[in-house]
Amino acid sequence: MTAAIETRGLRKRYRRVEALRGIDFEVPEGSICGFLGPNGAGKSTTMEILMGLIRPSAGWVSILGDDLGGDGLMTRSRVGYLPQDPSFFRRAKVRGILRFVARRYLNGTRAALDSRVDETLDLVGLTDLADRKVKALSGGELRRLGISQAIIGNPDLLILDEPSVGLDPEGRHQVLTLLDRLKEEMTIFYSSHILDDVERIADHIVVIDRGEIVEQGPMDRYLGGRGVYRVTLEGGNGDGVLRDLAQEPWVDAVTSMGGQEWRIETPDRAIAENRLMPFLVANEDARVVALRPAYRSLEDLYMELVGDADDD
Amino acid sequence: MTTDADIATSIDRVGPLQGLGGMLGVEFRVWFPLRSVLLIVVGLIIFGIMYAPWSAAPNSSVDPGFGFLLLGFLAVWSTILLISAVSLSEGAVLGEITRGTAGWLAAMPIRRASVIVAKFTAAAIGYAVIIFVTGSLVYPILAHAVDMGGTGFRAWEVVQVTQSPIGMWGRFADLPDFGRYLAMLLAIWATVVFIIAVMMLLGTLLRSRTAVFGLGVVLVGVIVGSALIGGQSVGSTPAGAVWAVLQTAWGNDVALLTPIMSTLFLSILVLGAAVWSFDRRELA
Numbered sequence: 001m002t003a004a005i006e007t008r009g010l011r012k013r014y015r016r017v018e019a020l021r022g023i024d025f026e027v028p029e030g031s032i033c034g035f036l037g038p039n040g041a042g043k044s045t046t047m048e049i050l051m052g053l054i055r056p057s058a059g060w061v062s063i064l065g066d067d068l069g070g071d072g073l074m075t076r077s078r079v080g081y082l083p084q085d086p087s088f089f090r091r092a093k094v095r096g097i098l099r100f101v102a103r104r105y106l107n108g109t110r111a112a113l114d115s116r117v118d119e120t121l122d123l124v125g126l127t128d129l130a131d132r133k134v135k136a137l138s139g140g141e142l143r144r145l146g147i148s149q150a151i152i153g154n155p156d157l158l159i160l161d162e163p164s165v166g167l168d169p170e171g172r173h174q175v176l177t178l179l180d181r182l183k184e185e186m187t188i189f190y191s192s193h194i195l196d197d198v199e200r201i202a203d204h205i206v207v208i209d210r211g212e213i214v215e216q217g218p219m220d221r222y223l224g225g226r227g228v229y230r231v232t233l234e235g236g237n238g239d240g241v242l243r244d245l246a247q248e249p250w251v252d253a254v255t256s257m258g259g260q261e262w263r264i265e266t267p268d269r270a271i272a273e274n275r276l277m278p279f280l281v282a283n284e285d286a287r288v289v290a291l292r293p294a295y296r297s298l299e300d301l302y303m304e305l306v307g308d309a310d311d312d
Numbered sequence: 313m314t315t316d317a318d319i320a321t322s323i324d325r326v327g328p329l330q331g332l333g334g335m336l337g338v339e340f341r342v343w344f345p346l347r348s349v350l351l352i353v354v355g356l357i358i359f360g361i362m363y364a365p366w367s368a369a370p371n372s373s374v375d376p377g378f379g380f381l382l383l384g385f386l387a388v389w390s391t392i393l394l395i396s397a398v399s400l401s402e403g404a405v406l407g408e409i410t411r412g413t414a415g416w417l418a419a420m421p422i423r424r425a426s427v428i429v430a431k432f433t434a435a436a437i438g439y440a441v442i443i444f445v446t447g448s449l450v451y452p453i454l455a456h457a458v459d460m461g462g463t464g465f466r467a468w469e470v471v472q473v474t475q476s477p478i479g480m481w482g483r484f485a486d487l488p489d490f491g492r493y494l495a496m497l498l499a500i501w502a503t504v505v506f507i508i509a510v511m512m513l514l515g516t517l518l519r520s521r522t523a524v525f526g527l528g529v530v531l532v533g534v535i536v537g538s539a540l541i542g543g544q545s546v547g548s549t550p551a552g553a554v555w556a557v558l559q560t561a562w563g564n565d566v567a568l569l570t571p572i573m574s575t576l577f578l579s580i581l582v583l584g585a586a587v588w589s590f591d592r593r594e595l596a
Contacts, residue, residue: 048596054594073421077421088413104421104422106323107320109318
């Protein structure tokens with residue numbers, strides 16, 4: 001598979017601090033890749049190098065197949081970027097900002113560009129704020145403007161630094177839904193501290209800690225068995241209930257763990273959530289005391305990899 | 313029905329000053345409605361209106377034949393312009409960097425050179441408007457004051473109204489013709505443009521706006537000081553341009569074109585250095 005982003009031996013030193021220590025990673029084209037790591041691990045530095053905002057001390061970067069050794073201007077015309085702290089012309093209006101950005105990335109008539117602006121405003125739910133000045137936007141609205149200016153040019157690669165930080169739950173949900181939609185059209189590389197969000201939509205992860213890549217690969221490699229649960233039943237005829245459950249076509253296996261505890265395997269998490277819980281709750285022969293996932297979550301993996309660093 | 317004209321397509325090539333047009337649009341919108349610019353224009357006109365009769369008024373030290381009016385006016389006027397250029401452009405580059413907008417712009421398909429060139433061009437054009445419009449408006453006022461200095465009587469009436477504490481009464485040197493007066497304004501503009509270019513360069517090199525402003529003020533001091541005390545030795549430098557303006561205002565016949573051209577050439581060199589430096593500046 002072609003890599004949308006590829007780095008080799010990427011280093012960045014700020015006087016005495018080595019922010020990146022020769023990192024190698026790849027983001028496959030067409031993937032939605034979560035970039036994880038504790039504060040100060042080097043996520044933003046990496047993204048700033050990818051965008052040509054800072055220069056690496058050593059190493060090599062390729063974006064969409066282009067070596068970033070040159071000015072990278074044509075490559076940047078295919079990349080949308082949301083920085084961690086987006087900053088725009090404060091006296092401009094939301095629509096003005098998007099018009100300005102659209103003209104940098106797109107050719108077309110004024111009507112065509114305005115149409116793209118309207119479409120993007122609608123996509124991020126900013127239509128009602130189109131004529132509001134940037135300086136009057138809240139933090140969450142500013143972030144949505146940041147996302148909209150990153151996607152307005154129909155980029156092939158979207159680089160987002162903490163896209164959902166500072167958003168309320170509804171805003172976060174909107175961003176996730178948007179990214180889920182956009183992944184059909186572009187490669188998305190985004191950093192986040194919200195592991196549930198990454199687990200929900202990413203199909204690839206890169207984990208960085210103290211300037212070094214500690215893990216990277218397809219999500220399924222790490223989070224296999226996402227439809228596996230442990231259930232504890234009490235009273236009545238638990239064995240009978242589980243025997244019935246094992247007959248269901250959407251259940252792969254039911255194994256006794258000893259005592260009143262069983263391990264139930266289903267093909268995936270959605271089936272487990274949609275069918276397993278209603279089935280167990282509906283039975284009248286035994287009471288469900290506990291039902292918990294028996295698979296490794298992204299949080300488990302993350303804590304295994306960088307848990308010590310977060311404790312520092 | 314949607315036609316091809318209704319669809320925006322991705323750009324397929326980039327030019328040597330990619331994004332310059334858009335950046336110029338932004339900079340002009342920033343520059344022209346700026347309250348500070350209006351304040352400078354109005355301030356300069358009021359200064360011209362007040363200064364002329366104030367200088368033309370009689371006082372105890374009557375010194376007929378002392379040609380002081382235009383010299384005094386342009387010395388103060390150009391110092392105000394140079395300081396205002398420092399003040400307005402100290403944050404042009406560094407302000408964008410510290411706010412994060414420079415990084416936002418640089419992440420787009422916009423050449424960094426376009427950002428600097430657009431800021432410089434907008435400021436240079438803005439100051440051309442300020443200097444030539446207000447300078448042209450002040451010229452007839454100065455001419456009228458020269459006339460008043462010749463008679464003294466009407467100037468005295470003016471000072472009664474303005475309550476000026478000090479005044480000069482004298483026969484002023486003749487004003488140069490309007491063409492030469494415009495050349496003097498051009499020399500002041502060239503010096504302002506040089507200051508703006510230096511401020512851009514300092515903005516790409518330093519990390520503190522206070523330091524940029526301080527060095528800018530020192531530079532103005534050096535230029536004006538050299539022009540006042542350096543005499544002909546300041547030659548074809550920005551100080552030489554100011555010196556040539558003052559000499560012309562004094563009534564001496566000195567070349568204006570050479571210091572103007574050399575100052576503009578120096579400005580382009582400094583601007584080139586600013587572009588080079590900004591291209592290497594980290595915008596995290």
